[in-house]
Amino acid sequence: MTHSSITRRRLITIAAMASGAALVGSRCAVANTPIRWTGSALGAQVSIEIYHPDRTEAERLVHLCVQDVRRLEQQFSLYRPDSAICSLNRTGVLVSPDADMVALLRAALDFAALTDGAFDPTVQPLWNLYAAHFAQEHPAPGGPSADKVAEALSKVGYRHLKVSADRIALLRPGSAITLNGIAQGYATDRVTETLRAAGLSTTLVNMGEIRALGAKPDGTPWQVGLADPDRPDQMSETIGLVDRAVATTAGSGFSFGPTGRFTHLFDPHTGQSPSRYRSVSVIAPTATEADAFSTAFSMLPASRIREIVAARPNIQVHLTDANGKTLVHGA
Numbered sequence: 001m002t003h004s005s006i007t008r009r010r011l012i013t014i015a016a017m018a019s020g021a022a023l024v025g026s027r028c029a030v031a032n033t034p035i036r037w038t039g040s041a042l043g044a045q046v047s048i049e050i051y052h053p054d055r056t057e058a059e060r061l062v063h064l065c066v067q068d069v070r071r072l073e074q075q076f077s078l079y080r081p082d083s084a085i086c087s088l089n090r091t092g093v094l095v096s097p098d099a100d101m102v103a104l105l106r107a108a109l110d111f112a113a114l115t116d117g118a119f120d121p122t123v124q125p126l127w128n129l130y131a132a133h134f135a136q137e138h139p140a141p142g143g144p145s146a147d148k149v150a151e152a153l154s155k156v157g158y159r160h161l162k163v164s165a166d167r168i169a170l171l172r173p174g175s176a177i178t179l180n181g182i183a184q185g186y187a188t189d190r191v192t193e194t195l196r197a198a199g200l201s202t203t204l205v206n207m208g209e210i211r212a213l214g215a216k217p218d219g220t221p222w223q224v225g226l227a228d229p230d231r232p233d234q235m236s237e238t239i240g241l242v243d244r245a246v247a248t249t250a251g252s253g254f255s256f257g258p259t260g261r262f263t264h265l266f267d268p269h270t271g272q273s274p275s276r277y278r279s280v281s282v283i284a285p286t287a288t289e290a291d292a293f294s295t296a297f298s299m300l301p302a303s304r305i306r307e308i309v310a311a312r313p314n315i316q317v318h319l320t321d322a323n324g325k326t327l328v329h330g331a
Contacts, residue, residue: 037062041069042184043079044208048191051202051217061198065191069207072190075101076183078124089124089176094168104179104186104288105163111182111292112158114308119296120268124176125155127266134256143262149271156268184208185247185291192287209287211245226281226318236326237318239283247290249298250279267299274299281318289315305329 035058038047048065052058075084075098084101088094094101108121129152133144143149160171170177179186188207195203196213203213204222212222221240226248228236239246249265256262263273280297284290297305297317309315309330316330 035059035062037066039066041073042077042187042208043180044184046208047206048195049204049206050195050200052200061195061200065194068190068194069187072100072183072187076104076179076186078178078180085177085179088168088170092170092173092175096166097168099165100186100190101168102163102165104183105161105168105177107186107288108179108182108292109158109161109163111296115293115296115300116304117158117268118299119181119292120156120158121177121179121182122156122158122161122170122175123266123268124178125152125174126268126271127178127264128152128176130256130262130266134262139257141257141259143257153268153271156271158268181249181295182288182292185245185287185289188245188287188291205287207287209245209247209291210241211287212241212243215242226279236279236320239281239318241283244283244285245287245290246281246283247287247294248279248281249294265295265298269299275322276301278320278322278324279318280320283316283318285314293317302327302329 034049034051035055036047036049038045040046046069048062050058050061052061073080073083077083078085080086084094084098105121108119111119112121126149129144129148133139133148144152155172155174155176157172157175160175161177162169162171184207188205188209188211191205191207192203192211192213195205201214202217205211205213210224216222221242223238224241224246225235225238226246255264261273265273267274277298280294282290282294282297284293293308293315297308297319300308302319305317305319306329309317313331316328319327319329321327
């Protein structure tokens with residue numbers, strides 16, 4: 001299996017989502033008529049839904065946002081061999097990096113420190129190891145050997161990633177980064193802030209993570225469904241969003257091998273896939289924050305999650321445990 005065929009599954013749905021890759025809506029759009037664009041970016045199906053009385057201006061704004069997302073893809077996408085992140089992983093260094101790359105890596109390192117390294121952008125060697133192992137014709141179902149896992153772990157460690165405005169460097173030979181646990185949130189925030197700056201107050205953006213700008217035109221919250229991790233065609237619960245973002249991480253979205261034991265999530269401390277929760281959803285002021293924490297919390301015990309949430313009263317966490325029980329922590 002090639003890396004380009006693998007995506008992070010986000011178990012979030014939006015009512016009345018449009019399909020296709022074009023703007024849809026009335027030719028004479030009014031303020032309460034949604035205009036939607038859908039497509040793909042950063043390995044996910046994405047969409048922008050805005051309310052604007054001028055369709056021409058709405059199309060211009062959406063085009064501007066899509067251009068910005070494509071530019072971010074050129075920085076962060078592991079699916080594009082010519083991207084900046086792929087160049088960094090090949091050579092171990094980026095000179096004169098793009099400001100967005102610097103900003104996002106600094107944020108990633110901050111979240112790594114906040115979560116005791118549970119969020120770690122340098123886990124890509126583990127992904128590479130498991131992908132190569134299960135791409136063999138007859139892979140051992142128990143996964144890579146302990147020695148190979150230990151070797152991959154020797155290349156993991158966020159403290160060995162150095163970021164400055166003029167240079168980014170991976171200090172350990174063979175190290176590599178992934179921003180799949182935070183880049184979609186960052187792109188979602190960028191699009192949302194672009195639309196806010198243009199004067200919009202009613203917008204729903206989904207760049208792999210979902211962020212609401214304001215409420216719906218009728219003043220009610222946007223309704224976002226969290227899918228059942230075991231039955232993704234059914235929703236486990238529905239939450240309302242107003243000026244908030246939500247991200248969900250679940251190991252069931254992708255697994256290596258037939259047993260589901262090894263998923264796209266890797267604990268940076270053990271090299272194994274965590275099995276504490278069926279899914280973790282985080283509601284936060286920004287999609288970047290929700291994205292990073294939903295990834296990190298998948299690795300952490302509930303007691304540590306409660307400690308982190310207690311220090312950040314603007315966050316709410318929905319944990320679905322191994323028995324299917326959902327626990328809510330935070331505001």
